[in-house]
Amino acid sequence: xxxxxxxxxxxxxxxxxxxxxxxxxxxxxxxxxxxxxxxxxxxxxxxxxxxxxxxxxxxxxxxxxxxxxxxxxxxxxxxxxxxxxxxxxxxxxxxxxxxxxxxxxxxxxxxxxxxxxxxxxxxxxxxxxxxxxxxxxxxxxxxxxxxxxxxxxxxxxxxxxxxxxxxxxxxxxxxxxxxxxxxxxxxxxxxxxxxxxxxxxxxxxxxxxxxxxxxxxxxxxxxxxxxxxxxx
Numbered sequence: 001x002x003x004x005x006x007x008x009x010x011x012x013x014x015x016x017x018x019x020x021x022x023x024x025x026x027x028x029x030x031x032x033x034x035x036x037x038x039x040x041x042x043x044x045x046x047x048x049x050x051x052x053x054x055x056x057x058x059x060x061x062x063x064x065x066x067x068x069x070x071x072x073x074x075x076x077x078x079x080x081x082x083x084x085x086x087x088x089x090x091x092x093x094x095x096x097x098x099x100x101x102x103x104x105x106x107x108x109x110x111x112x113x114x115x116x117x118x119x120x121x122x123x124x125x126x127x128x129x130x131x132x133x134x135x136x137x138x139x140x141x142x143x144x145x146x147x148x149x150x151x152x153x154x155x156x157x158x159x160x161x162x163x164x165x166x167x168x169x170x171x172x173x174x175x176x177x178x179x180x181x182x183x184x185x186x187x188x189x190x191x192x193x194x195x196x197x198x199x200x201x202x203x204x205x206x207x208x209x210x211x212x213x214x215x216x217x218x219x220x221x222x223x224x225x226x227x228x229x230x231x232x
Contacts, residue, residue, distance in 0.1 A: 017037060017038060018038060018039065019035060019038040019039065019040055020038070020039045020040060020041070021040065022035065022040060022043065022047050024046075024047055024050070027048070027050065027051050027054070028050045028051070029053055030051060030053065030054055031053055031054060031055050031056070032054070032055065032056040033051075033054055033056065033057050033058065034056075034058045035057075035058060035059055035062070036058045036059065036060040036061050036062070036082070037060070037061040037062075038061075038062050039062065039063055040059065040062040040063060040064060041062070041063045041064060041065065042064070042066075043064065043067065043068075043071050044071075045068065045070050045071055045073070046073075046074075047071065048071070048072060048073065048074040048075045049073060049074035050074060051074050051075055052074055052075070052076045052077060053077055054075055054077060054078055055077055055078060055079050055080065056078075056079065056080045057075070057078060057080070057081050057082070058080075058082045059081075059082060059083055059086070060082045060083070060084050060085050060086075060106070061084075061085040061086070062085075062086050063086065063087055064083065064086040064087060064088065065086070065087040065088060065089065066088065066089070066090070067083075067088070067091075067095050069092065069093070069094035069095060069097055070094075070097065070098070072096065072097070072098045072099050073098050074098075075098065075099060076098075076100075076101070077101060078099055078101060078102055079101055079102060079103045079104065080102070080103065080104040081099065081102055081104070081105050081106070082106040083105075083106065083107055083110070084106045084107060084108045084109045084110070084130070085108070085109040085110070086109075086110055087110065087111055088107065088110040088111065088112050089110070089111050089112060089113060089114075089135075090112070090113070090114045090115075090116070091107075091112060091114070091115045091116060091119035091120075092116050092119060093116045093117065093118040093119060093121065094118060094119070094121050094122070095116075095119045095120075096119070096120060096121070096122055096123055097121055097122040098122060099122060099123060100122055100123075100124050100125060101125050102123055102125060102126055103125050103126060103127045103128065104126075104127065104128045105123070105126060105128070105129050105130070106130045107129070107130060107131055107134070108130045108131065108132045108133050108134070108155070108158070108161070109132075109133045109134075109161070110133075110134050111134065111135050112131070112134040112135060112136055113134070113135035113136060115136070115139065115140075115143040116143070117140070117142040117143055117145065118145075118146060119143060120143070120144070120146045120147050121146045122146070123146060123147060123148075124146075124148055125148065126147055126148060126152065127148075127151065127152065127153055128153045128154075128155075128187060129147070129152065129153070129154055129155070130154075130155040130187070131154070131155065131156055132155050132156055132157050132158045132161055132164055132194075133158070133161040133163070133164045135165070136165075136167075137165055137166075137167055137168045137171075138167065138168045138171035138172060139171070139172060139175065140171075141174040141175075144175075149178070149183040149184065150181075150182055150183040150184075151183075151185065152183070152184050152185070153184075153185050153186070153187045154184060154185070154186055154187065154194075155186070155187045155194045156194070156195070156196040156197075157194060157195065157196050157197035158189065158194055159189070159192060160189075164197065166197050166198055166199045166200065167196040167197060167198055167199070168198075168199060169196055169198035169199065169202045169204055169207050170202065170207075172196060172207075173207070175196075176204070176207050
């Protein structure tokens with residue numbers, strides 16, 4: 001294990017390699033914590049209780065498969081959290097509770113196949129959410145009910161992640177409507193707008209959602225315009 005700590009008068013920067021556990025005793029007063037490319041598998045509750053000054057936490061490229069609610073207690077100032085390239089599979093309700101100042105959340109490159117309806121509860125300041133290259137093929141609007149609007153920036157597909165599964169965009173009708181309403185926007189990379197990459201017979205740009213009321217119930221009908229076909 002190699003642990004490197006850079007300190008100055010007001011800040012502490014920590015980087016480490018070959019770690020299997022997060023070193024709680026050296027994290028106090030750290031502003032930026034870089035723990036990427038280690039062998040961390042679990043995060044015990046209480047790990048971050050003394051890290052109320054931490055603004056950036058990078059846990060990218062570890063072996064974390066689950067996160068229990070309450071793990072982030074103590075990270076009162078955290079603004080950026082990277083959990084990309086781990087082994088996360090399910091985001092349970094209250095997974096990110098306690099991160100009320102978080103603005104950037106990177107979850108790409110995991111194995112997430114389910115997001116519970118209140119998984120993002122408490123993320124009242126979030127501005128950017130990156131979810132590409134997981135096992136998800138659709139998203140429910142309930143999973144996003146706790147995320148702030150307008151102006152939420154999303155990444156569901158990225159050209160550099162060539163092995164990504166395409167999205168079943170017919171199930172993202174609600175998200176297409178939010179894009180049109182301006183409550184959700186897409187992040188950009190190299191001047192490319194990172195919209196969802198849909199299954200081969202569906203084009204995100206021509207996906208249309210119509211809303212109508214019937215007996216007090218909001219129904220959605222999806223009209224799909226297929227590529228290389230003319231309108232009827």
